[in-house]
Structure formats: C-alpha cells, structure tokens
Amino acid sequence: MPANFESAIAHIKSLYPDEEFIPLHEPKFIGREKEYVADAIESTFVSSVGAYVNKFEGMMADLTGAKFAVATVNGTAALHMALLVAGVKQGEEIISQALTFVATANAISYIGAIPVFVDVDMDTLGMSAEKLQDFLSSHCELRNGFTYNKVSGRRVAACVPMHSFGFPCKIDEIAAICAEWNIALVEDAAESLGSYYKGKHTGVFGQLGTFSFNGNKTITCGGGGAIVTDDEDLAKLARHLTTQAKVPHAWEFNHDMIGYNYRMPNLNAAMACAQLEQLPRFVENKRELAGLYRDFFSSVGIAFQTETADAQANYWLNVLLMQDRGERDAFLEVTNKSGVMTRPAWTLMHKLPMFRDAQHDGLQNSLWIEDRLVNIPSSVRIA
Template identity: 60%
Template structure:
C-alpha cells in the first residue's frame, strides 16, 4: 500500500471515531459533570484563592484514587515536580538522572533547583527510562563515597535524584528503576504528570518513588485549566511541601511570619472545584479512552504499524495514543498529510539534549530516544461523549 493511500485510510478511520467534526483536535477537555455547579459554589463562597473546601476535597480525592497517604494541591505540574525534588533533598549543583525523551517541564523543574540533568536512554516499548540503561550508566560513571552518597566520577557532582517519566500515561518499569536507585542511595521522584489513573503491578504511578507529581493542565485526562498535585507516603515530607507551597508562612491568628524561602505554589480553590468535578468522572474517562486505544491498536495492527501500548502487569490511562512510523521521512509525511486534512497530529517532543539550555548535559548516547524521536506521532485521543 502506498503511503498516500495508507494515510487516507488512517485519516478516515480517525474521523470515524469522532463523528460530526470537520477538525479533530489532539486532546480536548470534556465537562459533563458538576463542573459548573462546583465553580459557582466557589464563587458564591468568595473563597476563590488557595484557602477553601475544594482544595481539601481535591487532596482527599487524589489520595483515594492513587492510594497514597498524602497529597498536596499545587498550582501546576511543573511546580509540583520542582517542589517534590526540593523536599526530597535535591540541591544546587547536584545531578538528576532523567530522560531526554520528555516534555520540557521535567528539565525546567530540575533547573529551578539549581541541579543539572543527566540524560538516560529509554526503553522502546514504554518510552520511559530504561532500567538497563540506568544501571549501565551508574556502573560505568558513578561511585559511592564514604558519606553514603553517589557521585559522578566524570564531574564530581553528587547524583542525588532520579526523575523518570511515565510517557503518555504508559507506566515504565518503575519497580526496577526503584531497586537500582535504592542500591545507589539515589532518591526516586516520579514525573507522573501524564499518568493519572495508570497503575504498575496494582500500584498507582507516583506512589513507588519517594514522591510523585501530576498535572491537570488543559490537555490532560483530568483538567482544571492549570493545576498539579504532589503525592507521597511520607507525612513529614508532605507537611514540608504544604508549608513551602504556601510561602512558608507560619500559622498565626494575625501575624505574617515566614521562616524560610517559600513558593506561591498552592492551587486556588476555583481550580480545585473544577478538578473535583473532573475527578468524580475519572473512571468514566478511563474506560472511554481505553476503548479508543483498543480500537486504534486493532486498526493499526491491520495496517502493519506498531502503537504505544501498556506492558503486561501495567494499566495505562492512554492519555495520548501514539503510532510509530518507519522513519523520519515517513513521520514527516504523515504529519503533513494528517494536519492538512483536518486531523491534528504531533511529533514526540524534541529531545532535551538538542535544546540550547541542555545541549551540554551528559548523556549515555540515547540510541532508543533518538530512534523514537524520528518515528513517534501522537494522534487524537480525546474523550468521546
């Protein structure tokens, strides 16, 4: 089958999944529950900022959904990652092991701490950090010192943190990553921004590391326009995160006293109200999106084109579905044809080591990351009413 004929069939199939629409966006929110009711309730209460009943309810719902002990409502996912690293002990001039195949927010958050990213390759199937690549890098380049910490032999910097990401909501091999981090005394923080509702061996993403972070941006499975959450099972860590997220203000009836540098990171009650209404519908969203993912998988299998899918033992939320093209030329042709014919598609992100801010960062060659960057395309994945 010629590529033009193939692409025409793909466009037709995608449009059939979203009937009645001339243009099919990549991912749009769906508001079919109590969104208006809760937002109006917040407005009527006048508590629209970071103090309000819906902020507390949001944190309770996140704990119920993920099974974690503590959740802290944050203004966005990037800030949730930043705060998670701070409370987990990431310091300026440390190194953070992460992926080059990720959204810019991951590395921006690392930069906010004053630490330096080091890029580890991903597995082709999960598109998340590869345990074998992580182990190989550490065995070759790292050493434990008498203080108990791990250091990079090439740079002399402490490797304090590992920050993998569950790409497009598909869980990576997080159990093996956690075991490697434990053996090297490296703190594991999960970038779970895209994976609300995803599980690995029955555990929700974000709960395997010392802390996890979620995003509720406008394009996520659950949205409140902008929002985030930090989750952890460590009560002291959660207490510290909440304190720092509210400008490190010490509680007092009238005095304004702040005992350390804090951040204006607390989620407003207005956003939390919208998030609560969305979270109530999460099982409905996940079922709907899984049905779409399975339709895509069956269709593209018939076309001889692989798709990004969960591995055995994990369950993905299928936030964004992805198809893998033959090469860079085929990827670009596919992107041009679909976008010109009313179907919004997007390539995977530019690898972080190719960006000017991070092009001097150490990496392990990134063979799989580069292979995927030349081939992966996201296709429309919205909830279908």
C-alpha cells in the same frame, strides 16, 4: 497520498464524526464542574484556601493510594517542589530522560541542579531501568553512602523517570536501583493519572510523585498539579513551602524559609474535584479508543504502541511509530492538512540549547523514537 495514510485519516474521522477539526486532546466537562465552581464562588474562598482544595487532596490520596497529597498551581510547580523537599541542592545532579516534555528538565533547573539523561525502553517509552543501572555502574561510585558522578565529581541526588504518554515505565526496577544507590526517586507522573503498574497507581513507587491537570491532560482544571507521598514530614514541608512558607498565625505574617506561591486556588480545585469524579469513565473510554486504534492500525501496517503486560495505561495520548523520519513527516503533513491534529514527540532534551552540554548515555532508543513517533487524536469520545 499512501493508501494507509488515507485510510488512517478516514478511520480517525469516523471515530470523531461530529468534529470538523479533530484536536489532539480536548477536555470534556460533563459532570458537576459548573456546580462546584459556582459553590466555590459563593463561598468567597476562591484562592489557595478553601474546602475544595482539601477535598481534592483527599481524592488524590484515595485515588493513588498515597497517604498524603498536596495541591499545587501546576505540574511543573509540583515537580519543582518535590525535588526541593527531596533534598536536592544547587549544583547536584538529577538523572532523568531526554524523551520528555521540557517541564521535567526545567523543574530540575529551577533548583540549580544539573540534568543527566539516560535512555528509555522501547516497550514503555519511559526510562530504562537497565540503562539507568548501566550508567550508574559505569560513571558513578558510592562514597560515604552517597552517589557521586566520577566524571563531574557532583553528587547524584535524585532520579526523575517520566511515564511517557501515560504508559507506565518499569518503575519498580527503577525504585530498587535508586534504593541501592541511595538516590531519591521522584516520579514525573504528569501524564499518567489513572495508569497502574503491577496493580499500583503511578506516582507512589518513590519518595514523591507529581501530577499535572493542564488543559490537555486526561482530566483538567485549567492548570493545577499535585504532589503525592507517604512521608508525612515531606508532605508538611511541601504544603509549607507552596504557601510562601508562612508560619501559621491568626494575623501575623512571619515566614521561616524561602517560600513559593504554588498552592492550587480553590476555584481550580472545585473543577478538579468534578473532573476526578469522571476519571474512571474517562479512562475506560480512552482504553476503548486505544483498542479500536490498535485493531485498525495493525490491519494497515502501522505500528501502534500498547501497554506492557504488567501495566494498565490511561492511553493519554495514543502513539504511532512510523518507518522513519520521512514517513513521520509525511504523515504529520497530510493529517494536519486534512483537519486531523497530529504531532511528533518532543525535541529530545539534550538537543535544546539549555541542555546541550548535559551528560547522557548515547540515547539510542530515544533518538530512534524521536524520528518515528506520532501522537494522534486521543480525546474522550463522550458527548
């Protein structure tokens, strides 16, 4: 085993001394989770209507600075709904990134839209504004105020950048480009709760932003998601669609659109509220961990990914960049065999059979990152 691998394993174990096996990211329940969940049970409102759903939506709006928040059953459902209320139609195109979790591309497919993938920046691991502009300038044109792909002939209806591993991408530049081309901007902020770019929380730079509260996220309620927006009409539509598009009435069941059973249950919202109360403490703790990792890995010659000057990242999952795929695979093998959970980046979307025919821009940086990226244990270290 190379000396720097051995010392890396020893260092990670020293940061989690009470763990026989060190997971990649485990939840911490150190607040009022049990109290709030018990209260929700006592209220008998355990499904998609209840005081904690309303409280959670208010807390999310306050945290992000958005005017409105809509609680959903998970982050994928949030993104699906956000794209739907943004006006994307079946057969239209959505520009996203290939370096992302499959849920991003799946949500695009739920509408019957077609994903197009552009490259990421090396310093953010998120969508490159420069590559987005290059793609639009080279392959698209404005017709009657809308953007069309000259290759496929389809309208480009939306853009979905993702803040990879909690590192904010250059979202203000992306927003400006989308405005220039009249493309709806929907942020996939699933991994970036508690992350800020130029003083603004992620998720609020476009028409809509979406978040996830899956079990491996910075805070969790088992599942759960949220949509945030400043547009009251979009928020009302999202809330309507996620509750089966039921027309409000004391006893009648009338529905005026195709709806979805996508609202967050009150039980999950109760846990989410308690977790949100701990978010500042969790993010502070995770940023402290990132600093310890940064100092150590710089001393042993392994590249550690850090936030850009304009960003304040939550460091959801800490990122190493190895020399090449061979070194990456060797590190993955020895760490996991030693009881330290590590994992590579997701398989790039255009390599999956469902999206193999998707148009892309070559994805040079994404391919380089895929060969080298390793996520290392990033759990909050609070007993």
